[in-house]
Amino acid sequence: MVTKQALTSNGWEANVEIGIKDRRIAHIRPAPHGATPTVGLALAAPLNLHSHSFQRAMSGLTEARGPDPSDSFWTWRRLMYKFLDQLTPDQIQAIAAQVFLEMLEAGYSSVAEFHYLHHNAGGVPYANLAELSEQIVEAAKDVGIGLTLLPVLYQFGGLDKRPLAGGQRRFGNDPMQFARLHEGAAKAVATGPEDFNIGVAPHSLRAVDTLGLSDALSLAGNGPVHMHLAEQVAEVEEVQAALNARPTEWLLSNYDVDPRWCLIHCTQMTPLETQALAATGAVAGLCPITEANLGDGIFNGTHYLGHGGNIGFGSDSTVHISLFEELKSLEYSQRLRDKSRAALAKADRSTGRVLFEAAARGGAQAGGRDSGTLAVGKLADILAVDLDNEWGVNRSGDMALDTLIFGGNGQRCISDVWSAGRHVVKEGRHIERERITKKFTATMAELEQNI
Ligand code: ZN
Numbered sequence: 001m002v003t004k005q006a007l008t009s010n011g012w013e014a015n016v017e018i019g020i021k022d023r024r025i026a027h028i029r030p031a032p033h034g035a036t037p038t039v040g041l042a043l044a045a046p047l048n049l050h051s052h053s054f055q056r057a058m059s060g061l062t063e064a065r066g067p068d069p070s071d072s073f074w075t076w077r078r079l080m081y082k083f084l085d086q087l088t089p090d091q092i093q094a095i096a097a098q099v100f101l102e103m104l105e106a107g108y109s110s111v112a113e114f115h116y117l118h119h120n121a122g123g124v125p126y127a128n129l130a131e132l133s134e135q136i137v138e139a140a141k142d143v144g145i146g147l148t149l150l151p152v153l154y155q156f157g158g159l160d161k162r163p164l165a166g167g168q169r170r171f172g173n174d175p176m177q178f179a180r181l182h183e184g185a186a187k188a189v190a191t192g193p194e195d196f197n198i199g200v201a202p203h204s205l206r207a208v209d210t211l212g213l214s215d216a217l218s219l220a221g222n223g224p225v226h227m228h229l230a231e232q233v234a235e236v237e238e239v240q241a242a243l244n245a246r247p248t249e250w251l252l253s254n255y256d257v258d259p260r261w262c263l264i265h266c267t268q269m270t271p272l273e274t275q276a277l278a279a280t281g282a283v284a285g286l287c288p289i290t291e292a293n294l295g296d297g298i299f300n301g302t303h304y305l306g307h308g309g310n311i312g313f314g315s316d317s318t319v320h321i322s323l324f325e326e327l328k329s330l331e332y333s334q335r336l337r338d339k340s341r342a343a344l345a346k347a348d349r350s351t352g353r354v355l356f357e358a359a360a361r362g363g364a365q366a367g368g369r370d371s372g373t374l375a376v377g378k379l380a381d382i383l384a385v386d387l388d389n390e391w392g393v394n395r396s397g398d399m400a401l402d403t404l405i406f407g408g409n410g411q412r413c414i415s416d417v418w419s420a421g422r423h424v425v426k427e428g429r430h431i432e433r434e435r436i437t438k439k440f441t442a443t444m445a446e447l448e449q450n451i
Contacts, residue, residue, distance in 0.1 A: 045109035047363035050314025081167025096139035098440035109381030110146025123169030130184025199224035278309030287316035288329035312362030324410035
């Protein structure tokens with residue numbers, strides 16, 4: 001492709017040609033004299049580091065006041081458990097395919113699917129233990145998104161080791177059964193293209209014990225390790241009561257957290273914990289749209305980035321999938337809290353540039369994916385934006401990124417997305433949108449909404 005502008009590992013470059021070969025970037029060089037640009041602006045398409053794809057089917061179902069007068073996160077969670085009890089493997093694949101399509105259209109190249117829905121209703125394992133992992137892999141193959149599959153170990157309903165109940169039973173495994181499930185999931189991942197990989201996800205400190213956590217880590221090899229951490233005040237209190245330490249404090253003093261780790265949310269950390277987590281090199285996996293939707297709290301981005309911490313972004317509940325809006329939401333949460341402006345900007349980089357580069361770099365690190373910047377040899381994860389419109393007119397460099405993120409219509413400017421060289425979004429639409437969305441809407445029509 002020939003692009004008018006590109007944000008490469010060397011910074012902004014004008015009029016360059018980017019060549020793709022065997023899924024990777026083969027060259028980035030000055031465009032031939034007089035060559036007509038095929039795209040307006042090229043960026044490294046980030047990995048979406050946190051997704052529970054099935055929750056997309058619940059988007060819009062949980063905004064009314066529930067029976068619980070405080071209408072808390074836990075009301076939402078009960079509704080989610082009830083809803084998912086009806087989902088079949090076919091439906092789970094159809095929903096995942098739509099979610100992955102929407103991620104590509106939003107500018108993500110790839111996704112780390114935090115996959116905890118393993119068994120049939122009531123917790124009965126399928127004949128093939130990894131049945132639902134296979135459905136996720138098939139959906140990713142069908143849509144052409146890059147996949148980091150994170151099979152989730154979920155043992156208990158809380159720190160008192162109460163057994164899983166109701167809809168939660170579809171998640172449950174003991175460490176031995178989980179090892180077999182993980183093996184099956186790894187086989188499924190191996191049927192995908194070479195940019196598919198596997199990691200492991202001990203669900204949270206509430207849902208695994210130390211034995212389970214250690215067993216899960218032994219399955220990870222060199223792959224990524226993801227875990228929910230310090231999302232809700234009630235969770236912090238429960239961990240504190242049971243383990244005599246706050247979640248982040250406990251994890252950091254008991255495990256060797258390193259750059260392979262991605263801790264999801266971290267909205268409930270003290271300044272000291274924020275600084276200590278930043279120093280590990282792990283990625284804080286932020287999901288600002290979902291965190292706002294669930295009322296989790298505000299991640300301390302200024303403090304964490306100020307101490308050199310790595311961040312990336314995920315769409316988590318997939319209530320609304322928008323890369324640019326995730327970035328904007330984090331920045332606005334800091335401004336609202338601190339009554340400030342340009343909270344995450346640096347002297348040499350605008351807010352949008354800081355956010356976008358952090359998202360691309362941190363996402364790749366969290367997914368163990370060889371991308372995150374436009375450079376020769378990296379996977380060809382590329383997002384192209386058209387600036388020849390009312391938003392992009394007369395915008396370049398950092399200001400173009402700022403306009404895409406804060407101007408509000410960035411997503412509508414996306415023209416093309418390549419995932420490891422697969423050109424899956426053209427003229428702003430996924431190349432198989434009609435077929436995949438038809439199956440999704442048919443699935444949605446089958447599902448009981450009044451739960
Ligand atoms: Zn999550």
